[in-house]
Amino acid sequence: MTGALESLIEIVFGLFSFAALLRFMLQVAGAPYRNPVSEFSVSMSEFAVSRLRRLIPGARAVEYAPLLWAWLLECLLLAINLTVFGMVHPTDLLQFLPWILAMGVVSILRHGLYILMGAVFILAVLSWVNPYSPVMPAAEALTSPFLAPLRKLIPTLGTVDLTPVILMVIFQLTLTVIVGALEMLVQRLM
Numbered sequence: 001m002t003g004a005l006e007s008l009i010e011i012v013f014g015l016f017s018f019a020a021l022l023r024f025m026l027q028v029a030g031a032p033y034r035n036p037v038s039e040f041s042v043s044m045s046e047f048a049v050s051r052l053r054r055l056i057p058g059a060r061a062v063e064y065a066p067l068l069w070a071w072l073l074e075c076l077l078l079a080i081n082l083t084v085f086g087m088v089h090p091t092d093l094l095q096f097l098p099w100i101l102a103m104g105v106v107s108i109l110r111h112g113l114y115i116l117m118g119a120v121f122i123l124a125v126l127s128w129v130n131p132y133s134p135v136m137p138a139a140e141a142l143t144s145p146f147l148a149p150l151r152k153l154i155p156t157l158g159t160v161d162l163t164p165v166i167l168m169v170i171f172q173l174t175l176t177v178i179v180g181a182l183e184m185l186v187q188r189l190m
Helices: 002-029 036-052 065-083 090-129 136-153 163-189
Strands: none
Touching: 002 036, 002 065, 002 090, 002 136, 036 065, 036 136, 065 090, 090 136, 090 163, 136 163
């Protein structure tokens, strides 16, 4: 029963954190607001972002409240996992606060890479199946800053563009090597 409750909590927190982080990333990428992905991320995070916006103002047409909300959710999830599921007594949670805050940053980095990998995958599939999908502008906005430099270096083979595959390998290596190293470094803090 505890495993099911832990999974349910992680799914709920993860969904809201994912939506807030996706909202932030779409704003940074300059994705058009009128697409299903942007509308989903805004509707899932607006209740909290509207309140956090008072504390953290945006700059250069990007609001940082969604990023803060995603990070707070990740930190709260870590605190819940530590206390509710028996690793740390709630009164001792304060001494683990630096670890929770740092691991929250690592979680946000990991989730951001997952979002980018998903966007590359969606872009590749939709370019073959339905290039006029309403999701396509969001996927293009998220991936074009990474694909454009690769496309200058790697030519297409006939009509096949290999840059999405190469970018997925780069993201996976970044996830494994850099984010993995950061996670191990933060684990040593605990």
